[in-house]
Amino acid sequence: MVIYTDKQLLQSFVRREKKKGKQLGFVPTMGALHRGHMSLVEMGLSENDFVVVSIFVNPTQFDNQQDLDKYPRIHKQDQELLESLEGEVILYIPDAQSIYGESIKARRFTYDGLEHQMEGAHRKGHFDGVGTILTLLFDIVEPDRAYFGEKDFQQLQIVKKLVEKHHISVEIIGCPIVREANGLAMSSRNRRLSKKEFEEAAFIYKVLMEVRTRFSSESISNLKKFVEERFLHHELLKLEYFEIANEKTLVPAVRKRKHNRYRGFIAVHSGSIRLIDNVALY
Secondary structure, three states: OEEEOOHHHHHHHHHHHHHOOOOEEEEEEOOOOOHHHHHHHHHHHHHOOEEEEEEOOOHHHOOOHHHHHHOOOOHHHHHHHHHOOOOOEEEEOOOHHHHHOOOOOOOOOOOOOHHHOOHHHHOOOHHHHHHHHHHHHHHHHOOOEEEEEHHHHHHHHHHHHHHHHOOOOOEEEEEOOOEOOOOOEOOHHHHHOOHHHHHHOHHHHHHHHHHHHHOOOOOHHHHHHHHHHHHHOOOOEEEEEEEEEEOOOOOEOOOOOOOOOEEEEEEEEEOOEEEEEEEEOO
16 A cells, blocks of 8 residues: 655646546545444445545644544554555545645635534534645545545535535545444544443434434424433433434424424533434434
């Protein structure tokens, strides 16, 4: 597997390959790869001639310095995982200066209101950082398709809006959530959980499944109260938010309306570790 740290060298390689008519898939990551990431790369390999995987812990999308400092950085293990895949995978590991230059700052982005809901309301500036790094990476990599997991469903919708509004020539493809055996959505942050915390975190998906079962027969307000009560006395897990939102607009719903598609979104703290998940409610 070829590894690039220099963006000019990567661009030269990509442009040579694309001149041959090859299609390029792109999977942007912050590393600490797991089976969820691998599913994105595998999807990319199935639809393209080669895939670029970037690993860059982007400082401008963290609103918590401690979270940024503690984010796992395990490039050797990441490389070994990628090398186990069949197909042409190119690894791109830039540093902050090569991406941002001398000023590591986020640009301001608007996403027609998608940025104000849920994660946007609870993580100030997060989606400005996401938009900034993705516009930079799309410009460097020039992919035909880019792959994002539905675990970060709000981010997926925002990336689609980013591409639409800024006329970026890349197809955005969402891929299903990959879960641990206990139902917990796979995340790089999971490796920071203790054994007990990991086992208890399965409660998040259990509650979401209960909401899905009840969705057709109960009101949205009752379902929100139900989730709040389920977490109220949990020993290890603290609910930050639970919302049932329109899947397209991400606006939290007050009542169900015909022909709308809804999704339940949740953020939970296990000690200092923040976990998010979501589930379709149709």
